[in-house]
Amino acid sequence: MCMTTDVVVVAAGRGLRAGAGVPKQLRAVGGKPLLRRTVECFSADPRIRRIRVVIHQNDEAACTEALAGLPGEIAFCTGGETRQASVKAGLEAIAGDAPDLVLIHDAARPFLTAELVGRAIEAAASHGAAVPALTLTDTVKAHAGNGTLSAGPDREGLRRVQTPQAFRFPLILAAHRALHRSDLTDDAAVAEAAGHPVFAFSGEAANVKITTAEDFVDAERQIALTLADVRSATGYDVHAFGAGDHVMLGGIAIPHIAGLAGHSDADVVLHALTDAVLGTLGDGDIGSHFPPSDPQWKGASSDRFLAHAIALLRARGGIVAHLDSTVVCEAPKIGPHREAMRARIAEIAGIPPSRVSVKATTSERLGFTGRREGIAALATATVRLPWCDE
Numbered sequence: 184m185c186m187t188t189d190v191v192v193v194a195a196g197r198g199l200r201a202g203a204g205v206p207k208q209l210r211a212v213g214g215k216p217l218l219r220r221t222v223e224c225f226s227a228d229p230r231i232r233r234i235r236v237v238i239h240q241n242d243e244a245a246c247t248e249a250l251a252g253l254p255g256e257i258a259f260c261t262g263g264e265t266r267q268a269s270v271k272a273g274l275e276a277i278a279g280d281a282p283d284l285v286l287i288h289d290a291a292r293p294f295l296t297a298e299l300v301g302r303a304i305e306a307a308a309s310h311g312a313a314v315p316a317l318t319l320t321d322t323v324k325a326h327a328g329n330g331t332l333s334a335g336p337d338r339e340g341l342r343r344v345q346t347p348q349a350f351r352f353p354l355i356l357a358a359h360r361a362l363h364r365s366d367l368t369d370d371a372a373v374a375e376a377a378g379h380p381v382f383a384f385s386g387e388a389a390n391v392k393i394t395t396a397e398d399f400v401d402a403e404r405q406i407a408l409t410l411a412d413v414r415s416a417t418g419y420d421v422h423a424f425g426a427g428d429h430v431m432l433g434g435i436a437i438p439h440i441a442g443l444a445g446h447s448d449a450d451v452v453l454h455a456l457t458d459a460v461l462g463t464l465g466d467g468d469i470g471s472h473f474p475p476s477d478p479q480w481k482g483a484s485s486d487r488f489l490a491h492a493i494a495l496l497r498a499r500g501g502i503v504a505h506l507d508s509t510v511v512c513e514a515p516k517i518g519p520h521r522e523a524m525r526a527r528i529a530e531i532a533g534i535p536p537s538r539v540s541v542k543a544t545t546s547e548r549l550g551f552t553g554r555r556e557g558i559a560a561l562a563t564a565t566v567r568l569p570w571c572d573e
């Protein structure tokens with residue numbers, strides 16, 4: 184018989200130990216919110232029927248944005264004051280159309296793998312209650328006060344447990360409902376309190392719970408190691424001056440004695456950047472994605488061209504490391520608009536302005552730019568992609 188499996192992801196905590204104000208599950212690591220990294224492990228998995236994300240009442244908009252576009256059936260419910268209360272709220276929310284099995288996972292553990300999910304499902308089906316566990320490699324001591332330590336328990340008899348913790352659904356729902364205390368830090372303890380033996384299956388060392396500010400630094404490092412395919416590519420574009428009283432450059436309208444002629448809004452900077460990003464993917468150029476012969480791009484704002492290239496990069500698991508551009512013209516002056524251009528390009532690309540550079544030069548009155556016939560832009564995109572030997 185094929186068993187249905189739902190997932191409860193608890194994401195209602197405030198992340199106080201991590202600091203920084205924003206709840207940790209909404210902070211980005213490797214350019215992506217922690218919550219999205221965690222949920223996408225389940226949402227792309229055909230063995231999972233539904234995902235219930237338990238959130239804080241203040242976070243609905245931010246969580247919706249963080250999970251936008253993920254496949255699968257994902258719904259929210261509101262959590263409680265403690266992890267235990269949040270898990271119970273998640274279980275109650277799915278009880279009306281109960282699955283056979285449920286995996287309960289911390290939003291703060293984004294590095295789980297499909298193999299771990301498979302082991303969790305098998306263990307819950309076989310044993311009813313099971314958790315991923317790891318042996319200890321450090322010696323454990325007891326805190327004896329005044330900064331001193333005394334002998335601790337024998338580490339051979341101890342295990343570190345992680346999530347996803349996996350259960351037959353009726354067993355864990357009944358165990359949570361029966362509990363008359365609120366201090367249990369995991370669901371294995373809840374099952375045990377109800378008299379159920381809890382089995383161990385192999386956890387994963389990389390499946391850490393991001394808890395402190397230091398964990399965020401380690402997580403960035405871990406992601407950088409997987410994004411080992413560093414690529415850069417260039418883009419170049421030219422538009423002639425035409426009628427108008429401003430030019431669009433880097434997504435900003437800059438007043439000028441002429442406009443730029445083109446099928447779209449003729450933003451040479453965004454066009455060059457779009458080609459540079461597409462170049463890193465080996466995926467044609469702006470003309471092959473947005474043919475000038477297509478009337479729908481007439482007068483189009485070029486924001487969408489760059490956003491499209493960035494979306495293609497993200498769909499391949501990539502991130503932008505840097506976007507560099509140089510504008511070549513005698514006028515208008517770019518310097519006064521540089522910061523606004525950086526900010527707008529950064530906004531379109533979904534990266535901080537510190538990862539965007541805008542430079543400008545004249546061509547010393549030489550050539551078409553020197554004769555003030557038009558503007559040219561050059562761009563370089565540097566991106567990181569997951570390593571893949573195609």
Ligand SMILES: Nc1ccn([C@@H]2O[C@H](COP(=O)(O)OP(=O)(O)OP(=O)(O)O)[C@@H](O)[C@H]2O)c(=O)n1
Pocket residue numbers: 193194195196197198199200201208237262263264265266267269270288289290291292392393394
């Ligand atoms: N009331 C709570 C508390 C915690 N959690 C979730 O339980 C997981 C593990 O908890 P923890 O790492 O302790 O997260 P926080 O409670 O957010 O952290 P802190 O204790 O530092 O505030 C996290 O995904 C967290 O969002 C929850 O859903 N509801």
Ligand SMILES: C[C@](O)(CO)[C@H](O)COP(=O)(O)O
Pocket residue numbers: 266289344345346368369370392
């Ligand atoms: C559930 C858990 O992640 C298992 O290791 C852990 O117990 C959560 O503890 P926290 O104090 O709520 O972070």
